Amino acid sequence: MLTIWGRTNSVNVKKVLWAVHELEVPHERIDAGGAFGLVNDAEYRAMNPNGLVPLLKDGDLVLWESNAILRYLCAKFGAGSLWAEDPAERAIGDKWMDWATSNLAGPYRDVFWNLVRMTPETRDDAAVERGRTACSALLARVDQALADKPYLSGETFRMGDIPLACFAYGWYEMPIERPHLPNLDAWYARVRERPAFATAVAVPLT
Numbered sequence: 005m006l007t008i009w010g011r012t013n014s015v016n017v018k019k020v021l022w023a024v025h026e027l028e029v030p031h032e033r034i035d036a037g038g039a040f041g042l043v044n045d046a047e048y049r050a051m052n053p054n055g056l057v058p059l060l061k062d063g064d065l066v067l068w069e070s071n072a073i074l075r076y077l078c079a080k081f082g083a084g085s086l087w088a089e090d091p092a093e094r095a096i097g098d099k100w101m102d103w104a105t106s107n108l109a110g111p112y113r114d115v116f117w118n119l120v121r122m123t124p125e126t127r128d129d130a131a132v133e134r135g136r137t138a139c140s141a142l143l144a145r146v147d148q149a150l151a152d153k154p155y156l157s158g159e160t161f162r163m164g165d166i167p168l169a170c171f172a173y174g175w176y177e178m179p180i181e182r183p184h185l186p187n188l189d190a191w192y193a194r195v196r197e198r199p200a201f202a203t204a205v206a207v208p209l210t
């Protein structure tokens with residue numbers, strides 16, 4: 005059976021949990037990171053020298069980096085569903101996974117960390133506004149990409165939609181001003197209908 009280490013309130017852990025629930029892959033999950041600690045123990049560091057979550061173990065394979073884990077799970081268990089067999093079709097959604105990590109994650113974290121994890125006394129309001137402005141501009145690109153297709157992966161919901169939808173949950177849940185992005189709104193309404201979204205992603209922001 006697969007083992008996944010990671011606290012359920014982590015956006016990166018949510019990507020992996022969504023995939024295993026969507027694909028109905030038997031797994032056990034061990035709380036780690038944040039208040040649960042464990043990530044600095046020598047045994048954990050031997051598996052993930054970064055001391056971060058998520059972490060996956062499947063037999064002899066030990067894997068970290070949420071997008072790499074997501075690709076692995078979808079390739080192994082999701083052929084024809086989350087994993088498009090055709091490389092060109094798969095690439096359409098795949099690029100959004102790394103785009104989300106390298107572009108959106110930083111400014112999203114500024115908003116999320118300050119609004120959700122800080123107290124009003126320790127909150128950096130300027131960072132919230134900087135992050136919100138940057139996220140708004142980035143999400144406008146996603147809105148544009150969704151103008152001619154229902155999903156970031158194309159005509160069908162696939163792996164490439166998962167990471168952005170995990171960030172979108174926080175974006176729509178936080179008490180912030182959001183720009184009018186109708187294609188993004190419609191896509192989010194579609195993805196949040198999925199039962200695995202309710203199980204793995206829609207947990208209170210903490």
Ligand SMILES: N[C@@H](CCC(=O)N[C@@H](CS)C(=O)NCC(=O)O)C(=O)O
Binds near residue numbers: 057069
């Ligand atoms: N690029 C990594 C980032 C992983 C990451 O930053 N994880 C955060 C949680 S979202 C973490 O482990 N923080 C420390 C902790 O939870 O103790 C990935 O996508 O897996």
